[in-house]
Amino acid sequence: MYKNYQEFTKLNLKLDMSRGKPSPEQLDLALPLLKETGIADQIKSNGTDCRNYGIQLGLPEVREFFASLLDVPMNQVVVDGSSSLALMHDVIVFALLYGTPGGLPWRDDKPISFLCPVPGYDRHFSILEAFGIKMINVPLLEDGPDMDIVESLVSSDDSIKGMWCVPKYSNPTGTVYSLEVIKRLASMSAVSDFRIFWDDAYHFHHLTDERIAIANILDLCQVAGNPDRAIVFASTSKMTFAGAGLAVLASSIVNIDWWQKCVSVRTIGPDKLNQLRHLSFFQNTMSVDSLMDQHRAILKPKFDIVDSIFEQYLGKIDNISWSKPLGGYFIDLITPPGLAKRTIELAKNAGIILTPAGATFPYGIDPDDKHIRIAPSYPSIDEINLAAQGISLSLLQAMAEDNS
Numbered sequence: 001m002y003k004n005y006q007e008f009t010k011l012n013l014k015l016d017m018s019r020g021k022p023s024p025e026q027l028d029l030a031l032p033l034l035k036e037t038g039i040a041d042q043i044k045s046n047g048t049d050c051r052n053y054g055i056q057l058g059l060p061e062v063r064e065f066f067a068s069l070l071d072v073p074m075n076q077v078v079v080d081g082s083s084s085l086a087l088m089h090d091v092i093v094f095a096l097l098y099g100t101p102g103g104l105p106w107r108d109d110k111p112i113s114f115l116c117p118v119p120g121y122d123r124h125f126s127i128l129e130a131f132g133i134k135m136i137n138v139p140l141l142e143d144g145p146d147m148d149i150v151e152s153l154v155s156s157d158d159s160i161k162g163m164w165c166v167p168k169y170s171n172p173t174g175t176v177y178s179l180e181v182i183k184r185l186a187s188m189s190a191v192s193d194f195r196i197f198w199d200d201a202y203h204f205h206h207l208t209d210e211r212i213a214i215a216n217i218l219d220l221c222q223v224a225g226n227p228d229r230a231i232v233f234a235s236t237s238k239m240t241f242a243g244a245g246l247a248v249l250a251s252s253i254v255n256i257d258w259w260q261k262c263v264s265v266r267t268i269g270p271d272k273l274n275q276l277r278h279l280s281f282f283q284n285t286m287s288v289d290s291l292m293d294q295h296r297a298i299l300k301p302k303f304d305i306v307d308s309i310f311e312q313y314l315g316k317i318d319n320i321s322w323s324k325p326l327g328g329y330f331i332d333l334i335t336p337p338g339l340a341k342r343t344i345e346l347a348k349n350a351g352i353i354l355t356p357a358g359a360t361f362p363y364g365i366d367p368d369d370k371h372i373r374i375a376p377s378y379p380s381i382d383e384i385n386l387a388a389q390g391i392s393l394s395l396l397q398a399m400a401e402d403n404s
Contacts, residue, residue, distance in 0.1 A: 009349065009350045013390065017352060020377050029295065030241055033277050050273055051273065056263065056264065057080070062246070075253060075256070078260075079247070080270045084233040090266070092133075092162075094258075101255065110159075111134055113161065114128050117144075117166075119140065120164060121360070144181035144182070147181055151189070154190040154191075154194065155188070160194065162197055166200075168200060169329075171328065171329065172360055172371075173325070174332070196229055197231060200234045201234065201238075207328070222252075228251070228252045228255050231251045235247045235248060239292065303331065305385055306331055307331075312392075313389070313396065314395065317399075320333075322374075329377050330375055332360075333372040335371075335395055339395065340370050340372050344356065346397050350390045360373055374391065
C-alpha cells in the first residue's frame, strides 16, 4: 500500500479507466461465436435465406428468444443491429422528423425538453445535446428518480417530450428502481407523445448471487392506460462482443409498427447471420444465466478490491462516500464538493485516466463538482489494485491542497 501521492506518481502508470469496457477475459467467454456454430446452411425452416435482404424486425426465432428474456410478447420485440445506443438515437431522430404515433414532429413543437436523472449516462446526454434538446436535471435517489419532481415537471411543462431511465444497476450509481417509482412513471400525467427511454443495459449484469428483477414497465404502462409511453432498449454488447452483439427494442404494438415504418427508409433488413450466431451460442435462457455467472466471476473481485481500498484510505473521512452496486459496470465515488475535477486531474498526472469530471451530468456540468465515475471492468486485478490506491491518494492530495 502506498502512503502518499508523491510516492505513487513515481510508478509512471498508464491506465485508462475512462469507459466501462469488458475485459479481454470477458470477451474470451464469447469466442465460440467466431467458430462454427451450426449455421452453415444459412437457411431457416421458414424458408428465409439469412444471407439475403429482408426480415426487417429481426428473425422470428431471435425475437422470440429475447421476448422470453425480457418477459414481453414476441410481436413487441425488434432485433436490429448491434448497438442499443444507435436504436435510441434513431428513435429520437424519427420523433424529431416524423413525430411519435398520433403526434406532431417534435421539431415542429419547440422548445423540446428531456428529463435526465443525475448522475447518469453521458452518451444519453450527448444525443440530446447534438440535437439541441434541452436537458433538465432530476435527482436520482436510492430507489430511482425523485418522482415528486418528475411528476411536477411533466404535468406542468408541455415541452417535456421524454425521459432517460437506466432502471437496473444505473450508470454510474448502481441504483435499482423500486416498484413504486416504476408505477408512478407509468401512470403520471404527461403530454400524449411523452416517451420514457428505458435503457435496460444491465438487465443481466449481476454482481451478487441474487438476480434482481424489476417491474415490467411495458405491463405497468398498459395497465395505467399509457401503453405507448415506454420504449425498452437492451443489447448483448457486454455479454458477447462489444460493438458486434445484438441490439433489442421492445414496446407497444403501435410503437413497433411506427418503428418499422420509420426504419424502412434506413435499411432493408438487419444482419441476420449475426442473429443466427447469437441464437446458436445462447441456445436458451439457462445458458444466458450461466454465461453471466462467468462474467460475474471476473468482475466481482475487481469491484471488491476497489471497495476494500477505498475503505482503507477514505472510509473514515467525512463527506466522502461511494456506491456499492449489486450489478452493472460502475462505482460512483462522491468527493467533498468542489474536488472531483482536481482529483481526476491529479489521477491523470499519476497515470490513471478517468471519465472527465461532470460527464455524468448534462452539458458536462456537475453543479457540486463531486461525482467521479469509476469503471473497474477492463483493467486486470493488479491494475485495479493500483488504480484504486492512486485514485484514493489523488483525492487525499486534492483535499490537502484545498485545506492549505
